Amino acid sequence: MKKMMKRVVAGALALSMTVLMAACGGSDESTGSVAQTSSGSTAGATSIKVWVSSGAEDDVYRETFDKMETELGITINDEYYPKDELDSKLQVAPVVGDAPDMIVADYLLIPGYYETGMIQPIDEYISDDLKSDLLQSVIAESTYDGKMVSTAQFDSGLALWANKSMLEEAGVRIPTSYTDAWTKEEFEDALAKLKASGVEYPMYLRQNNPSSLYYTYMPFVVSFGGDYMNRDTMLTEGALDSEASIAAFDYISWMIDQGYVNAACDYEDAFYGRKESALSLTGHWMYTQHVDALGDDAIIIPIPDFGNGVYTCTGSTVWAMTTAAVDNGVADAVWSVMEKSMDPEHINMVTDVNGAIPSRLSVMEQDPELQEGGRLYLYREQLEANIAVQRPLTPAHMTIYSAMQSAIADIIAGADAGETLTATAQSIDDIIVENGWNIE
Structure with a gap:
């Protein structure tokens, strides 16, 4: 990927006004462009802005962020957008100075944002112990240009x-x-x-x-x-x-x-x-x-x-830190949220709802449905057999x-x-x- 030319930045700037209009106008996946926002807030605490690609896990994420505000003492302003609208907003965010500190979105969106300089690698943050406990498929989707650029609570199951x-x-x-x-x-x-x-x-x-x-x-x-x-x-x-x-x-x-x-x-x-x-x-x-x-x-x-x-x-939904978090002086706070999301409790909150495969091997071992004879064991078996393919990154x-x-x-x-x-x-x-x- 290092051989890729970086003309995408110029393209994004040239199209900024067009995309800004699209971002303000909503998308065909939504009845309107008004963001759905969690009501949780902790006055006076460090504050971070999170944009989430809206989906089946929205309610779980709202509950997760509410819990984290109490556990970490951080105000998390989480906003939810349909995928197309989120992409439109993120394309113009650096231009209009409205970039979030963290993104929760389809892993396939991350390379484009990385190429524009919007994504902050997390190699200096993630521990060897956590990384060694991750499914190889999760490491693969979270790696771009030779760098770890995201974390994930789960991988998908498809059959x-x-x-x-x-x-x-x-x-x-x-x-x-x-x-x-x-x-x-x-x-x-x-x-x-x-x-x-x-x-x-x-x-x-x-x-x-x-x-x-x-x-x-x-x-x-x-x-x-x-x-x-x-x-x-x-x-x-x-x-x-x-x-x-x-x-x-x-x-x-x-x-x-x-x-x-x-x-x-x-x-x-x-x-x-x-x-x-x-x-x-x-x-x-x-x-x-x-x-x-x-x-x-x-x-x-x-x-x-x-x-x-x-x-x-x-492939799955990933959590990525933006370079805006560094510029805003909240990179450590963002990482604390990303790291906390990888706790077994928070992983299980999501996978209990969506039936996905926990991203951590240690958590997967505790799920009866992912053990041999369990309803979802095939999902695990396929990933461990390395027969899973990625859409183009x-x-x-x-x-x-x-x-x-x-x-x-x-x-x-x-x-x-x-x-x-x-x-x-x-x-x-x-x-x-x-x-x-x-x-x-």
């Missing part, structure tokens, strides 16, 4: 959620480990059997939010032999538009044509509520809904092997994310995968090259 009773009634074999995952042929046989048994749409892909498929569908793409980006050139050409990647997205069209996926689904509960699907390609974040609705019928099984192995995806993340959201929506709506991905790759690479985000 297929399945309705056990539906599979049994259809006579479908239930794999319990990535080592006995379905082959492509077995998967297609399972879909056919489920359909024949009366399951209306055997597979749920979260069609109503195609941007999430950029993450959840990646194991399919890699198992077909494809990828989103050439990791040597940091361009999408030859990867996103490759025959293998096109075949992977053609497969979505095939499942729709067969009646296995409902392309018109605009709701979240097809699997756990309406029970019109027996399989769901969603991750740990749906743990509560699935378990509350289905009880013991809610199980996870590995994503099938489509010819090039079985994979899962890795690049300053171009939001460019790729937005482009793939449109491309996947078009494919679900019936567009040709080859034509769509070829055009998408070209549009992404034009922006990457313009900003110097590729490796020459």
Whole structure:
């Protein structure tokens, strides 16, 4: 990454007024641009500003920050924004002098902010003992340009959620480990059997939010032999538009044509509520809904092997210190919050809600569901087997994310995968090259 040119700074400045207007206007993920703010405050204490990418963990974070204010004697002004709006605000924050001291966001956003000089490395803060207790996947996502730039309370868990009773009634074999995952042929046989048994749409892909498929569908793409980006050139050409990647997205069209996926689904509960699907390609974040609705019928099984192995995806929400914290003289206070977030108590507060994998090995060992025979053991097994792949760690993340959201929506709506991905790759690479985000 050191070879990357730093023209992104000039680009951010040149676009500052445009992005500022976008930041003030909200995003398509929110009904308004007014931040949701925690009410906790400790008058007279050291004060830090935290911007959080809004999601399923918001209430837990509010509770966590309230507890930390008491434990650390620090006033934490936490504000919550949808991902797109947060990104817009962070792009202009250095220009308008409004940068937060800490960010809680998708790890893929961090490289772009690092390249603009906004992220403060934490190597001088994090202890060897804490680092040695972290999952390797967490260290990988928290490392950029050879430096540790964030911490994480959890890593994601991704497999297929399945309705056990539906599979049994259809006579479908239930794999319990990535080592006995379905082959492509077995998967297609399972879909056919489920359909024949009366399951209306055997597979749920979260069609109503195609941007999430950029993450959840990646194991399919890699198992077909494809990828989103050439990791040597940091361009999408030859990867996103490759025959293998096109075949992977053609497969979505095939499942729709067969009646296995409902392309018109605009709701979240097809699997756990309406029970019109027996399989769901969603991750740990749906743990509560699935378990509350289905009880013991809610199980996870590995994503099938489509010819090039079985994979899962890795990545999570990270906590990062900004250079504004240093400029504001609150870097030590920010680190105390980041360090406190890694206490077992605070990790469990989050993972008990979202069903994710604790980032610390010592904490993971205390969770019965992550022990062999536990409901979520497959998540752990996959990470420990090193079959998890990362989405491209690049300053171009939001460019790729937005482009793939449109491309996947078009494919679900019936567009040709080859034509769509070829055009998408070209549009992404034009922006990457313009900003110097590729490796020459």
